[in-house]
Amino acid sequence: MGSVSTSATRLRDDLAAGRISSVEATRACLDRIHQVDGRVQAFLRVDAEGAMAAAADVDRRRSQGLPVGLLAGVPIALKDILCTRGQPTTCGSKMLERFVPPYDATVVRKLREADAVILGKVNLDEFAMGGSTENSAYFPTRNPWDLERVPGGSSGGSAACVAAEMAPWSIGTDTGGSIRQPAALCGITGLKPTYGRVSRFGLVAFASSLDQAGPMTHSAEDAALLLEAIAGHDPLDATSADVPAPRYTAELDKPLDGLRLGLVRDHYGAGLSSEVEAAVREAVRIFESLGARTVDISLPHSKYGIATYYVIAPCEASSNLARYDGVHFGYRTDEPSMLAELEAERRAALASSGDSARAEAAVAAIDSPLVRLYRRTRAEGFGPEVKRRVMLGTYALSAGYYDAYYLKALKVRRLIRNDYDAAFENVDLIIGPTTPAAAYRLGEKANDPLAMYLEDLYTVTANLAGVPGISIPCGSTAAGLPIGLQLQAPAFQESRLLRAAHRFQRVTDWHLRRPDLS
Ligand code: GLN
Numbered sequence: 001m002g003s004v005s006t007s008a009t010r011l012r013d014d015l016a017a018g019r020i021s022s023v024e025a026t027r028a029c030l031d032r033i034h035q036v037d038g039r040v041q042a043f044l045r046v047d048a049e050g051a052m053a054a055a056a057d058v059d060r061r062r063s064q065g066l067p068v069g070l071l072a073g074v075p076i077a078l079k080d081i082l083c084t085r086g087q088p089t090t091c092g093s094k095m096l097e098r099f100v101p102p103y104d105a106t107v108v109r110k111l112r113e114a115d116a117v118i119l120g121k122v123n124l125d126e127f128a129m130g131g132s133t134e135n136s137a138y139f140p141t142r143n144p145w146d147l148e149r150v151p152g153g154s155s156g157g158s159a160a161c162v163a164a165e166m167a168p169w170s171i172g173t174d175t176g177g178s179i180r181q182p183a184a185l186c187g188i189t190g191l192k193p194t195y196g197r198v199s200r201f202g203l204v205a206f207a208s209s210l211d212q213a214g215p216m217t218h219s220a221e222d223a224a225l226l227l228e229a230i231a232g233h234d235p236l237d238a239t240s241a242d243v244p245a246p247r248y249t250a251e252l253d254k255p256l257d258g259l260r261l262g263l264v265r266d267h268y269g270a271g272l273s274s275e276v277e278a279a280v281r282e283a284v285r286i287f288e289s290l291g292a293r294t295v296d297i298s299l300p301h302s303k304y305g306i307a308t309y310y311v312i313a314p315c316e317a318s319s320n321l322a323r324y325d326g327v328h329f330g331y332r333t334d335e336p337s338m339l340a341e342l343e344a345e346r347r348a349a350l351a352s353s354g355d356s357a358r359a360e361a362a363v364a365a366i367d368s369p370l371v372r373l374y375r376r377t378r379a380e381g382f383g384p385e386v387k388r389r390v391m392l393g394t395y396a397l398s399a400g401y402y403d404a405y406y407l408k409a410l411k412v413r414r415l416i417r418n419d420y421d422a423a424f425e426n427v428d429l430i431i432g433p434t435t436p437a438a439a440y441r442l443g444e445k446a447n448d449p450l451a452m453y454l455e456d457l458y459t460v461t462a463n464l465a466g467v468p469g470i471s472i473p474c475g476s477t478a479a480g481l482p483i484g485l486q487l488q489a490p491a492f493q494e495s496r497l498l499r500a501a502h503r504f505q506r507v508t509d510w511h512l513r514r515p516d517l518s
Pocket of ligand 1: 128129130131153154173174175176177178179206313456
């Protein structure tokens with residue numbers, strides 16, 4: 001971005017000191033988007049006009065000595081699953097192609113109140129279901145470190161736009177790893193807050209008991225600043241926690257003496273790439289050299305994490321996505337062709353059977369127009385992965401299977417949570433890999449959903465337990481792809497996570513490396 005710092009914190013300070021204007025900073029982002037997004041494909045929609053107007057407004061108020069917000073003039077990109085008033089919010093789905101929300105998500109409202117400049121909406125897996133951004137109904141986003149590889153997902157657009165320096169930071173969402181995993185694969189910092197720390201109002205629901213929005217940034221310092229702007233209780237979200245949010249930036253440099261890091265024995269088994277393991281072990285040594293003590297711990301039920309998550313998340317999704325029926329809002333199938341289809345079926349039924357009783361039965365078996373409207377709308381509006389989840393979830397919730405699948409998964413979820421509670425009696429943070437391997441090739445796992453689900457091994461348990469987790473860059477593969485380190489903390493201890501990550505980033509430079517897109 002030319003003379004614009006890619007540290008959002010520096011940029012904010014430069015703006016405050018008048019070394020740069022928000023119009024200049026925003027223009028630099030838009031220029032960069034123009035230069036590289038044709039190749040990266042992170043943005044679904046760039047709101048150049050809106051961003052420039054917001055930037056000019058902040059500059060004007062600042063020059064008049066009027067008060068400005070915490071993030072005054074700093075550009076940001078939003079995952080296209082957060083409702084933006086008057087701006088399309090597609091969720092990466094054909095279903096919401098033309099949906100324009102009449103209100104802002106609370107996260108978006110808070111960003112506007114903080115005077116952040118919204119550049120546009122970035123790509124994701126459809127309804128945040130996926131780990132590669134290949135499930136977007138529009139196009140796949142590419143990893144800026146290697147354009148033939150996936151950026152991770154579902155917040156792949158959010159990660160790629162930051163890694164490629166099109167925006168200094170962004171907002172992503174994480175239901176089973178969708179902030180941390182793309183952050184790891186794109187070499188940036190991604191924080192999933194405690195469940196309830198950030199309001200879900202206006203965040204289009206995937207799995208309501210797991211979803212959280214959070215910062216995707218270059219550094220822990222930036223994540224602290226962004227979390228400060230978006231965290232806090234919200235009466236519009238009944239699951240939002242009524243726990244005061246600290247000033248994360250003010251706590252960043254507080255000492256971390258005697259930090260006890262839990263090394264999860266269960267993490268270092270089959271499936272973990274040797275390059276990722278080596279980078280994580282080196283990161284542990286760095287923490288030790290900074291005075292941390294490591295303790296071997298076990299999360300014995302984490303091996304059931306994937307199975308549990310892939311019951312609970314689809315169950316909640318099947319319920320949440322029932323609203324896309326072609327009536328309330330969003331996509332609707334073409335009604336004249338649907339009615340013609342029903343009429344043709346009726347004629348065929350009448351013609352095919354000789355006796356009138358059988359003909360009547362055949363006609364009665366045809367959908368009513370309303371049912372056909374639902375069916376066609378959903379068949380045409382949803383992509384294959386969303387359909388798979390709706391079917392899995394509907395099955396697991398159906399009478400006769402509910403106890404065996406959904407109820408059982410809820411019980412295992414409790415055991416996973418208990419494991420964390422027990423572990424955090426002896427350690428302050430849990431340290432380990434974010435993903436089993438670095439970014440894979442586009443298309444490599446697209447036809448193998450199970451292989452894709454297994455990528456979420458290390459991230460889903462934090463969502464199931466409701467605890468916060470952060471991924472920070474900690475190394476690079478021989479092929480030059482970023483590797484992510486995950487730290488997890490007890491509920492509402494984001495400050496501890498950020499302090500540890502910040503300490504690590506003061507003595508390492510992985511977070512300062514940028515892909516070459518020239
Ligand atoms: N990859 C996981 C899934 O497909 C996580 C997605 C997310 O966190 N939104 O469900």
